[in-house]
Amino acid sequence: xxxxxxxxxxxxxxxxxxxxxxxxxxxxxxxxxxxxxxxxxxxxxxxxxxxxxxxxxxxxxxxxxxxxxxxxxxxxxxxxxxxxxxxxxxxxxxxxxxxxxxxxxxxxxxxxxxxxxxxxxxxxxxxxxxxxxxxxxxxxxxxxxxxxxxxxxxxxxxxxxxxxxxxxxxxxxxxxxxxxxxxxxxxxxxxxxxxxxxxxxxxxxxxxxxxxxxxxxxxxxxxxxxxxxxxxxxxxxxxxxxxxxxxx
Numbered sequence: 001x002x003x004x005x006x007x008x009x010x011x012x013x014x015x016x017x018x019x020x021x022x023x024x025x026x027x028x029x030x031x032x033x034x035x036x037x038x039x040x041x042x043x044x045x046x047x048x049x050x051x052x053x054x055x056x057x058x059x060x061x062x063x064x065x066x067x068x069x070x071x072x073x074x075x076x077x078x079x080x081x082x083x084x085x086x087x088x089x090x091x092x093x094x095x096x097x098x099x100x101x102x103x104x105x106x107x108x109x110x111x112x113x114x115x116x117x118x119x120x121x122x123x124x125x126x127x128x129x130x131x132x133x134x135x136x137x138x139x140x141x142x143x144x145x146x147x148x149x150x151x152x153x154x155x156x157x158x159x160x161x162x163x164x165x166x167x168x169x170x171x172x173x174x175x176x177x178x179x180x181x182x183x184x185x186x187x188x189x190x191x192x193x194x195x196x197x198x199x200x201x202x203x204x205x206x207x208x209x210x211x212x213x214x215x216x217x218x219x220x221x222x223x224x225x226x227x228x229x230x231x232x233x234x235x236x237x238x239x240x241x242x243x244x245x246x247x248x
Contacts, residue, residue: 001174003218007232009172010181014192016166020159021189030148037144041137048130055123058116065109065116065169073107076102154206177221177230184228196236203227 079099086092168180184191193202198212205226207215215222215233222231 003110003220003232004172006177007234008223009169010177010192010230012082013169013173013181014190016162017168017185018190019161020166023155023159023162026153027159030155031149033144034141037131037141038135041134041141044130044134044137048127048134051123051126055120055127058120058122058123062113062116062120065113069106069109069113072102072106076106113122180221181230184230188227188229191229192222194234195231196234200224200227200229200231202229204229207231 076099079095079102082095083092083099087094173181181191190202193200195201195207195212195215198207198209199205200207202224203226205224208225211222211225212233215231220234223229224231
């Protein structure tokens with residue numbers, strides 16, 4: 001098989017690979033969009049659960065502190081009675097100290113309850129915001145999922161068909177040329193390039209004159225010294241007819 005016979009098969013394979021690449025990008029976009037929504041929804045649900053757990057813990061702590069305050073107020077009343085029944089200065093001083101210690105502890109508990117109340121209010125706001133976001137994400141996911149899943153299904157069908165076409169195209173190429181093609185394609189999406197005037201149309205770098213002269217004979221494929229793509233010569237297009245002109 002001459003190079004001229006191989007070129008159409010090589011170009012056909014390159015076109016199929018480009019179509020497969022675009023299908024893969026489309027699949028990734030649709031799958032990625034769904035996964036992003038699902039991840040956002042899962043994260044929102046986790047934050048809501050964490051806020052609710054923290055709120056429950058704070059409510060329990062506030063209830064415990066309120067119970068301690070009730071007990072301390074009872075002890076304060078007893079301290080007042082002790083002060084009123086004191087028989088000497090020593091008993092009065094001790095009762096007064098106990099009274100003041102209890103009042104200080106009550107104030108500490110009240111300050112802690114007030115602090116927890118502010119944090120709890122923020123947690124409730126966060127839960128409300130989370131519920132609103134979760135509802136919006138649920139609606140968006142429900143509206144997006146059906147369309148995205150249809151796009152994914154269509155894309156997967158297209159890819160199966162293209163892969164089959166690719167298998168046929170590969171069989172049309174000499175094994176050595178295909179291995180060379182695949183080696184280049186592993187580094188860059190498009191593995192082939194043309195030249196009509198001594199410039200690689202893949203990287204737009206001028207080729208060495210001796211290489212270009214050799215390529216004019218179209219006896220074998222070359223490789224661009226710069227981008228390393230498989231390179232071959234095609235005659236320039238005629239400005240009048242749009243067809244390839246006579247070989248120089």
